[in-house]
Amino acid sequence: MLSKSQIKLITSLKQKKYRLQHELFVVEGVKTIKELLQSNLVLHKLYTTETFNIDAKDEILISEADLKRISFLKSPNKALAVFKIPEVKQIDKSKLIVALDDVRDPGNLGTIIRLCDWFGIRDLICSKETVDCFNPKVIQATMGSITRVNISYIDLASFLKDNQTTNYGAFMDGKNVYQTNLLEKGVLVMGNEANGISQEIESVINERVSIPRFGNIRATESLNVATATAVLLSEFKRR
Template sequence: MLSKSQIKLITSLKQKKYRQQHGFFVVEGVKTIKELLQSNLELQKLYTTESFNIDAKDEVIISNSDLKRISFLTTPNKAMAIFKIPEPKPIDKSGLIVALDAIRDPGNLGTIIRLCDWFGVKELICSKETADCFNPKVIQATMGSIIRVNISYVDLVTFLKGSETPIFGAFMEGENVYHKTLPKKGILVMGNEANGVSKEVEAVITENISIPRFGDLQATESLNVATATAVLLSEFRRG
């Protein structure tokens, strides 16, 4: 049986302020948990059902009903792990970097982290207004990629001003990305889902690029930010 204090701690980790207060985040799903157990992340506690077992220290066998009480998922996935939030790492500026300007949706952030992993982008820079990468929904969407991408939260304008590499911003009105020769080293800035790149960030961007629309009616307002990131990263790597 889980104690009331255990349940209170686990359920509190759904909120950013309690993740920061306790220094822990939640991971659900056997596949993702196994992947994170192979990383340098520090496991605090692992809760598994009586019908499933993952070989790890600090393991607690609980009932299906207890797992439902603590799970953030509509359909709990046999196991939940609590990991310690790692200390921030230095930013490696030697390769292609993705920077996010106030990306709010956890699903979008999680997908972008996974895209960075897929395209070999090791550094993801987030403005302080961007969703928390340790949000359970973000972790779920990354499918384990969070351990292979270094995520840093910074004052984005200050960071970009200090860059010695070209800074590319994704805009509706910009140079056709298919007509550009893109470098292997640089920063790709993706803007907020509703408002795009902010004026403050736009002021320090050196090149505006866009993904052209091919539809006959040209009626689609914009692409989802994660979808746009996938297209642009593909072009950077192809070039």
């Protein structure tokens, strides 16, 4: 059985301010939860319709109906876990870092976190206006990668201003990335879905890069920010 206070706590975690206040976030689905249980994340409580055979004090068996009451999904998937938000580690400037300037779409952020994980990017830094990485839709899209990428929300302009390595920025009219010398360390900045990189950030970019367009596409269109990140990370890492 679920208590009223448990329901209230869990449903409050849909909102960023309550996630920050309680330092907790929600993960749904058996596969993702199992993966996160094996990571260094700390479980707060697991609400499930079938036992995971973990420490009984952490697991609360509930009915399908109760799961439906707390789930953020249209079709709940057997279990919902509440984890503690991990501590953010210090940023390692000796390697390539990915930075996001106000990426707003949770699916895009989730995909970019998976890409960082795949391409061995340890640090993802986000402007304060970037969507929260513990947003349930981001968590659904990351498939466990969230535990392997260190994500910091910072004053991006200050960080880039102080940065001693190259600040690369993705622009529509930058230099052909295939013909650019890409260093092993630096920061690759990706912009907002609608507006690209903001003027303030643009002023601290050292190298503007662009993925050339091969088709007969209109100049007003661009690649989606997640697919552009995929291509650019591949260029930085290929050998």
